[in-house]
Amino acid sequence: MKKVTYAADKGGYQKKVVAKSALIYAALILLTLICLIPIWILVVNATRQHNDIASHGLSLLPNTYLFKNIDTLRSNALYTSFFHPIIGMRNSLIIAGSCAALTVFFAGLTAYGIVVYEFKAKGLMFTFIIAVMMVPAQVTAVGFMKLLVSWKLLDSYIPLILPAIAAPAIVFFMRQYMLSSFPLDIIEAARIDGSSEFRTFLTIAIPMMKPAFAVQAIFAFISKWNDYYNQSLVLVSGDYHKNTMPMMIQGVMGIDRNPDYGANYAAIFLSIIPVVVVYLVLSRFIIGGVAAGGVKE
Amino acid sequence: MATAAQRRIKSVSYAKYGYIFTAPFFIVYFIFMLYPLIQTFILAFYGNGESNKLHEAGTCIHNFVGTSNFRAILLGGEDRASRAIHKEFFHYFGNTLIIWIGNFIPQICLSLLLAVWFTDLRVKMPGKGFFKVVMYMPNIITAASVAALFMSLCGNSKYSVLNNFLLNHNYIDEAVQFATNKWSSRIIVMFIQIWMWFGNTMIMLMSGIQGINESLFEAAEIDGANSRQTFWRITFPLLKTIMVYTLLTSMIGGLQMFDIPYMFHTGNIINEHIATVAIFIYDFFHKDYLHPSYGYSAAASVVLFVITAILGALVFYVQRDKDAIELRKKRKAARKEAQRKAARGGGLGL
Numbered sequence: 037m038k039k040v041t042y043a044a045d046k047g048g049y050q051k052k053v054v055a056k057s058a059l060i061y062a063a064l065i066l067l068t069l070i071c072l073i074p075i076w077i078l079v080v081n082a083t084r085q086h087n088d089i090a091s092h093g094l095s096l097l098p099n100t101y102l103f104k105n106i107d108t109l110r111s112n113a114l115y116t117s118f119f120h121p122i123i124g125m126r127n128s129l130i131i132a133g134s135c136a137a138l139t140v141f142f143a144g145l146t147a148y149g150i151v152v153y154e155f156k157a158k159g160l161m162f163t164f165i166i167a168v169m170m171v172p173a174q175v176t177a178v179g180f181m182k183l184l185v186s187w188k189l190l191d192s193y194i195p196l197i198l199p200a201i202a203a204p205a206i207v208f209f210m211r212q213y214m215l216s217s218f219p220l221d222i223i224e225a226a227r228i229d230g231s232s233e234f235r236t237f238l239t240i241a242i243p244m245m246k247p248a249f250a251v252q253a254i255f256a257f258i259s260k261w262n263d264y265y266n267q268s269l270v271l272v273s274g275d276y277h278k279n280t281m282p283m284m285i286q287g288v289m290g291i292d293r294n295p296d297y298g299a300n301y302a303a304i305f306l307s308i309i310p311v312v313v314v315y316l317v318l319s320r321f322i323i324g325g326v327a328a329g330g331v332k333e
Numbered sequence: 334m335a336t337a338a339q340r341r342i343k344s345v346s347y348a349k350y351g352y353i354f355t356a357p358f359f360i361v362y363f364i365f366m367l368y369p370l371i372q373t374f375i376l377a378f379y380g381n382g383e384s385n386k387l388h389e390a391g392t393c394i395h396n397f398v399g400t401s402n403f404r405a406i407l408l409g410g411e412d413r414a415s416r417a418i419h420k421e422f423f424h425y426f427g428n429t430l431i432i433w434i435g436n437f438i439p440q441i442c443l444s445l446l447l448a449v450w451f452t453d454l455r456v457k458m459p460g461k462g463f464f465k466v467v468m469y470m471p472n473i474i475t476a477a478s479v480a481a482l483f484m485s486l487c488g489n490s491k492y493s494v495l496n497n498f499l500l501n502h503n504y505i506d507e508a509v510q511f512a513t514n515k516w517s518s519r520i521i522v523m524f525i526q527i528w529m530w531f532g533n534t535m536i537m538l539m540s541g542i543q544g545i546n547e548s549l550f551e552a553a554e555i556d557g558a559n560s561r562q563t564f565w566r567i568t569f570p571l572l573k574t575i576m577v578y579t580l581l582t583s584m585i586g587g588l589q590m591f592d593i594p595y596m597f598h599t600g601n602i603i604n605e606h607i608a609t610v611a612i613f614i615y616d617f618f619h620k621d622y623l624h625p626s627y628g629y630s631a632a633a634s635v636v637l638f639v640i641t642a643i644l645g646a647l648v649f650y651v652q653r654d655k656d657a658i659e660l661r662k663k664r665k666a667a668r669k670e671a672q673r674k675a676a677r678g679g680g681l682g683l
Contacts, residue, residue, distance in 0.1 A: 060450050068467050078482050093497035142357055149354025153347050161355060170645040172589045174611045175638045178618050178631045179372030202362035233350045262475040264592050282477035289481050289599055297492050307478045315473045319466045326533060327540040
């Protein structure tokens, strides 16, 4: 008797679970489509001719004009005055790459200094880092601009790269990580073996904290690659030799007379390809990093 | 003997390395962030260089004007120019609030729902990783490209996907100015913000839910609670702290909203219906960067700073318990460590 009820209940329960799972699945697929469709339309339209887009509108199947559109970007004077994907990517790569390297190295060094050593200002330093973590970039922008003008740093990469040394949020993350998974005894052992303090950091601390360094480097890279605000603040001349990818895309949007839609889409397509590829390759790291709370900058 | 040895051990001090290792961070921070921040506060009390356009680049003089920038922005001041500034600031501030609310409420509901689904033990879900990867993807795409993409999808041009579709099917007779009209442009910006950020919020909430003791969910299931009961009685109350944290950080982020509203237009005119406070600040000192109007920008920055500081203080207030407990634990550990070290030192001495 008991067994029968149990079996019947179990059947009902499972039916419910299946129904619920199906419902959730439908919703998730819908959301996935919403996430992907804009990007898919972009990819498709990047492979279509302007006339085709203009007369036929929406299409979900790619065409073969991608390279012709890229040729238009490289030959049409409307685009060549500001849009050079290779130069833009190179500049973005220089800025984002050096920022990522500086950020993780110095954030690691600072966190190491605060965690490992006992000194008077330690508590004060940590409080300071927490306090300034949330100061928005916009608030310092006016003073930053004045500094750039008076020190003649406009149109230079120095003010874009050098400040990456001081990333409070990443120092905070590194400190939390070190406290939870870096045994301090090992430093003691290294000292006994005669390793200098800096060498201990380089050859023992960095390899041991590789996961944290990797995640933060990826985030720093992506956020600097995407950072339009500071780049447009500093690079004021509009010279495409110095401009970065986001600024070139901003230029594409500035065309209001007779744009070639195929070429426009191709330009946007070229600008998002590197980030999307990096993301898809490293997605496991990135999502793990977001879950660990390491994205806020 | 023992005391002499102890003294020798103590004389090896590593404290200086603490200063050496942290020095680069603080030097760079003071030069590139703290100094500009202080400059911003000072410039807020100086003029906008109105009569100094003739000066050479970078040398235009800004006179001390007291609190008149703040009065102009917050109260409207006496003359027509400052009343216009006042109106513009509050218009932009209102836009910021409207866009933030319109993006945050749907976003948190959607993210919470998804986070609960993804962490529900009872729902079997192959491909969970795939969904997470796809839903987080819009967040990593360059904002400039996203703005350009949505401009091509639903911009003013008759060739934009939306207009083209409506025209081809004869729903409309001529292209609708989606990117310029007051509410359509705001809704598009809200949608873009949700599209870009819901994956991020979802993953943060998920890690919050996973932090809840699993045995609570198991106990609830054994006691016969259904999903709704589990959510309202267990997940939601225990998630409150992280929700408030998300709310406050999203507010701080929302106040800085710049990229999408700034770039969602064609040509060179920014749409005033979606212009935010960050654009207000940026415009005044950057439009003519060699003869900038620092004053209004700086005063608006200070206002923004004060609001952010209040929100930031609230974040710490919300998280205070956890931190206090952690601090106490750390102190205890440090004390024990010190005792152990002392004992070890003594032992060595013997």
